Amino acid sequence: xxQGLLHLYWGDGKGKTTAAMGLALRALGSGKRVVIVxxxxxxxxxxxxxxxxxxxxxxRGKAGQKFVFQMTPEEKAATRELxxxxxxxxxxxxxxxLILDEAGSAEELDMVDVDLLKKAVLxxxxxxxxxxxxxxxxxxMLDAADYSTEMKCxxxxxxxxxxxxKGIEY
Amino acid sequence: xxQGLLHLYWGDGKGKTTAAMGLALRALGSGKRVVIVxxxxxxxxxxxxxxxxxxxxxxRGKAGQKFVFQMTPEEKAATRELxxxxxxxxxxxxxxxLILDEAGSAEELDMVDVDLLKKAVLxxxxxxxxxxxxxxxxxxMLDAADYSTEMKCxxxxxxxxxxxxKGIEY
Numbered sequence: 001x002x003q004g005l006l007h008l009y010w011g012d013g014k015g016k017t018t019a020a021m022g023l024a025l026r027a028l029g030s031g032k033r034v035v036i037v038x039x040x041x042x043x044x045x046x047x048x049x050x051x052x053x054x055x056x057x058x059x060r061g062k063a064g065q066k067f068v069f070q071m072t073p074e075e076k077a078a079t080r081e082l083x084x085x086x087x088x089x090x091x092x093x094x095x096x097x098l099i100l101d102e103a104g105s106a107e108e109l110d111m112v113d114v115d116l117l118k119k120a121v122l123x124x125x126x127x128x129x130x131x132x133x134x135x136x137x138x139x140x141m142l143d144a145a146d147y148s149t150e151m152k153c154x155x156x157x158x159x160x161x162x163x164x165x166k167g168i169e170y
Numbered sequence: 171x172x173q174g175l176l177h178l179y180w181g182d183g184k185g186k187t188t189a190a191m192g193l194a195l196r197a198l199g200s201g202k203r204v205v206i207v208x209x210x211x212x213x214x215x216x217x218x219x220x221x222x223x224x225x226x227x228x229x230r231g232k233a234g235q236k237f238v239f240q241m242t243p244e245e246k247a248a249t250r251e252l253x254x255x256x257x258x259x260x261x262x263x264x265x266x267x268l269i270l271d272e273a274g275s276a277e278e279l280d281m282v283d284v285d286l287l288k289k290a291v292l293x294x295x296x297x298x299x300x301x302x303x304x305x306x307x308x309x310x311m312l313d314a315a316d317y318s319t320e321m322k323c324x325x326x327x328x329x330x331x332x333x334x335x336k337g338i339e340y
Contacts, residue, residue, distance in 0.1 A: 002335070005327055005332070005338075007184070009185055011322075013319035013320065013321075014177070014317055014319050015179055015185065015189035015319050015321070017192070018188075018189045018192035018193050018196065019185035019188040019189040019192055020188075020192070021192040021195060021196070022185075022187075022188035022189055022190070022191040022192030022193075022195065022217065023188050023192075025191060025192065025195055025216075025217040025220055025221070026188065026191070026216040026217040026337060026338070026340075027216065027337045027338070028216070028220060029216030029218070029219055029220045029337070030216040030336050030337030031337075032337050045196065045199075046195075046196040046197065046198070046199030046200040047192065047195040047196040047199050048199070049199055050195055050198060050199045050224060051195070054220060096337075097337075129338060142324075145324075145325055146325065146326075146327045146330075146332075147184055147325060148323075148324035148325035148326075149183035149184050149185050149321050149322065149323060149324065150183065150320075150321070150322040150324055151183075151185070151319050151320070151321055151322075152181075152319065152320040152321075152322055153318075153319060154312075154318035154319065155315055155316065155317060155318040156316075156317055156318075157175055157316045157317060162175070166200050167196060167197045167199070167201075167202050167266075167267075168175075168193070168196070168197070170196075
């Protein structure tokens with residue numbers, strides 16, 4: 001049995017989620033079973049329906065459309081509970097590749113149970129490859145990663161006031 | 171008409187091609203026309219058949235399976251000509267998103283006509299979004315990019331002698 005490795009894409013540059021989803025596509029193209037959790041993301045990102053159509057199991061969504069800092073304590077608790085449920089459901093699926101998108105932000109914003117997240121990553125089945133994305137990763141992610149790639153933003157058009165565009169940023 | 175922007179993914183980290191292909195997937199999911207040139211790549215990367223199946227126009231391949239530094243002058247010339255033909259054919263296709271994967275290495279290894287490459291990137295139709303990947307980008311790419319993301323390798327399993335694996339590295 002091949003040992004599954006841990007990938008961490010982190011930093012402030014564009015491309016973390018896109019690289020993770022590109023890897024999902026590559027794995028699907030090689031007949032692998034892919035399970036994806038997108039923390040704190042709902043909405044209408046272009047790649048999600050295609051990955052689902054190609055056979056990926058995808059868990060996503062949040063309660064409401066607010067940013068975490070805008071939520072009432074009750075909304076925060078409900079959102080956190082939804083993220084935990086999504087993660088637990090994903091962990092129950094057989095996977096050759098498990099992608100936990102925005103795992104770093106979920107931890108940073110206290111929107112996931114950290115013990116459950118660590119269990120999902122560090123106690124996954126030995127053959128399961130795992131991918132995490134994070135803006136500012138906690139130290140345990142940096143320590144555990146077999147691949148650690150920092151995506152460093154040198155230039156981004158939001159610096160010129162250009163807004164996120166469908167099919168490019170989402 | 172929306173202005174198409176230029177993305178540059180560069181550096182020594184894993185994720186440049188995967189991010190570009192993830193963006194292709196996202197764009198396809200939003201109904202965009204996607205054209206891809208992979209310079210100096212043939213082989214059997216998992217995501218390519220799926221992207222083709224989803225409607226991307228893909229130009230790739232090289233003459234033989236040697237690295238450029240192993241080629242005879244005749245093989246180099248044939249390979250360069252094939253890359254130029256692929257690029258010219260791609261430029262003739264209508265595209266909302268044009269991806270030139272390994273454009274930096276193609277230029278660095280003198281495996282593409284630089285004037286043709288610059289024309290493809292800098293004189294593309296105004297609404298065409300364009301993505302370049304490069305290990306060490308030439309200055310004109312850094313200057314022209316609207317998005318410039320450096321993928322910096324902090325850790326990679328080849329440092330521990332683990333070889334490239336199907337569905338993960340290709």
